[in-house]
Amino acid sequence: MTQYTMNTRVPRAIPRSEISRQLWFFLRKVLQRKLISFDGPRSIKADLANIRRWGGLEATIMARGARQVPDRVALVDDDGELTYFEFFRQADRLARAFHQRGYHSGANVGVLALNGRAAILPLTARQMAGYNIFMINANASATQIEQYLDFHDIKVLIVDEEFLPRITPTARQREIILGHLEPEPVETGPYQGRIFESLQQVIDTADPQEKLPRKPHKSMHVVMTSGTTGLPKGVVRRQVPTPQGFASVVAAMPLERNMDVLLTAVLFHAYGWAYMGFSFLTQSRVITRRHFSPEQVLKDFRDYDVTMWVSAATRIRNVISHMNNHGIQRHDGLKLITNSGSPLLPVEIEQSAEKFGPVLCSMYGSSETSALAAAGAQELVDDPQLTGKIYPGAQIKIVDDAGNELPDGQEGTILVSCFDLFNGYTDPRFEADMINGYYYMGDRGYRIGNCLYVQGRDDDLVITQFAEKVYPIEIEDELLRDDRISDAHVRGVGDPLTGQALQAFVSTKHPISPDEIRQRIKGQLSDAHVPRDIIFVEELERGPTGKVIRTALPEPDEKNQQAPLPSSVQSS
Structure with a gap:
């Protein structure tokens, strides 16, 4: 049987000098916008120690929030609210519980959960305990889930209770932990209780004396692609010391500290995960729901004074359609709407401006890359065909069918390299599409200076x-x-x-x-x-x-x- 791999098999063509340029560009923008607060030398020393121990993503970010703003609400989901201190404490206990059960040092943990703490807590705890995390697409079939779990030797599966019917008997031959619980059990045991323990039970029974490693195994984050048939690909995200791959977004969009962020982009894709992490870095309040509905979006806008909405084009369109059908002319208060995953149509940019003002921004990237280009709201209003501007740390080439680089304005195939380009696919039979050291995005377009225009998929x-x-x-x-x-x-x-x-x-x-x-x-x-x-x-x-x-x-x-x-x- 083919063995999965987590090894780096995709080289980065981007030079070190460009990576350094991106880091300083990112830090300069963060400081100019005052997106991150520094409490003096002791705080900086604690941050550096955590980065050396856990890396620069969720665990370090949430530890920082727990230290600086312990009482501020970090997360609002279908199960209630968690402050930054409460969130970090629960993630720490989950890491200890998993370490005690042997899920560390490169063990593989699967998560089949919709937006909420059942997905976010394991993403944070992984860096503390050292397990690899596999975020499973909620649209995967029962057969795909079973094959994916077996192929990757996943030892434990955290699954929202509503998805239990999709977990086959073969897939259950590992520890099963329930994420979000339904009002009534989907399946019951001999005492009419739930068959499996819940994630909260695991957290509550953690041994506080369990020692977490001073230098955990370098945890990998694997994103499951959206293949509709066969075994979907596992995209291995490269572990990075800083979130500098977000540089283009920080430069193009009016991000702030202490935002109220409604996250309707899904967390099992890289887009939703990236914005979640950056929202916590700015010590904002993240509101997210397991299921999308236009009514709930508008209610959350009002109830939480949402200033930033992280979504996808189709969900933005659904909310606008709902507003039209119910005679809702406009909602004010949003400073920023972000889109990624599918391109914006000019008509959607116009309709969004009518309903919310000129606040809709766009990001171009994929599960295999970081944010490669980004466009601010006024830039999209002025040029609706624009996909985004290219900033330091992302290198984009437009080539012809023979791989020759094309001049500005000529349409061709889009090739990219970036700081946090993915490691490769977990199945060694899948090779990344590379041309002259650059990753093939599968899109066609052109560029004029640092402006990128994506016209569609190659196969479209x-x-x-x-x-x-x-x-x-x-x-x-x-x-x-x-x-x-x-x-x-x-x-x-x-x-x-x-x-x-x-x-x-x-x-x-x-x-x-x-x-x-x-x-x-x-x-x-x-x-x-x-x-x-x-x-x-x-x-x-x-x-x-x-x-x-x-x-x-x-x-x-x-x-x-x-x-x-x-x-x-x-x-x-």
Whole structure:
């Protein structure tokens, strides 16, 4: 059987001088914005000692909060509130309990939990005890979960109780600990109690005399990709001494200390995890819920005077749609909305500005990288096509099909390197796509100076019968400008006559015919952008980052309004 690996197999092309430049750039921006407070030499000495012991991420950040602002609320979730002192104490006890049970020195711990303490506490305790953590995608199937646990020799699984039916008998051949508990047990034991102990029970029974290592094993953070079939990839995040990979976000966005942050981006992806960590670094209050709903988002905005909302494009769109449907014209108070995971459409930037003011910002990156480029709110308003500006520590090249670097303004394939580029995939059969030492992002775009413009995925590019390049995102943007359409997805498919054709999946609020859709696209864009198929769906199934789950899309048939291309297009 193939053995997993945590070894570094992806080299960084970025020179040390650029890493140092990024660190100083990051520190300068942090100090200018007064994002971090320093309490004098003793405090700095304690920070440095913790960085040497645990690294520069969650454990050190939360220890700092517990020391400096012990009574400030750190976390609000579905299970209540925790101050910085309470949070660090619980993470410390969890680390001691796991160390006592043998989960240390490179042991593997899996977490299948939605946003809340069941995910965040194990992420923090891992650095104290020295175990590796595997964050499992909540959309994974029972078979995928079973295979993933077995392949990675995961010794203990922390799982939200609602997911127990997905944990097969084979997957249960390890210690199971319940994260978030349901109001009533999903499964009961012989005494009508819960079959497995809860995470809180583990914390409460920790032996305070258990010694944690002075220099724990270097803990690895593994993110599970969103593959819909087969064994998903495990992305090994590189352990870093500082959060300097966040430099572009700090430079582009109006971050502050003591923010009230609503986190609706999921924690089992790198985007939500990164913003969570930086929110705690600024000693802010993080509000997060296990399940997303527009009603709850708006309630949390009001109840907690939220100033920053960390989300994804599809969830921003859902909240705006809810506001429109309920006659809510505007919500003021937000200073910042962040987006990542799926690109923003120009229409979404416009609608967000109408509802919340010009506060929507964007970040470009992936599970394998850090924040590679970021755009501030006014930058997006001024240039809605902009993906982000490139700052120190991220190196981005645009190359042609032969790997030759292209000049400014010419479209090609995006290659990157950065300070915290991932180590590699846990399955050695998967090699990272590298070209001349740079990681292949799978996207196409161009740059002008330090401005990056991402036009779409490499495999989204459609060459129409006009030999014209068309990116689905521009058609989706136009479709969503029609008040009758609530959601849309466009893709390229094979065509026996033209080689490739366009297929549009449309969810509607009010009646609209395929011909009306085609005429709108033709009039606003061009003949080359007109979809061959218009397929009406009740709802587009999307993953937590907003990407459409393509395997859930229906095939065109007479019922969902497949239609041939207009005759003028066929004869061209």
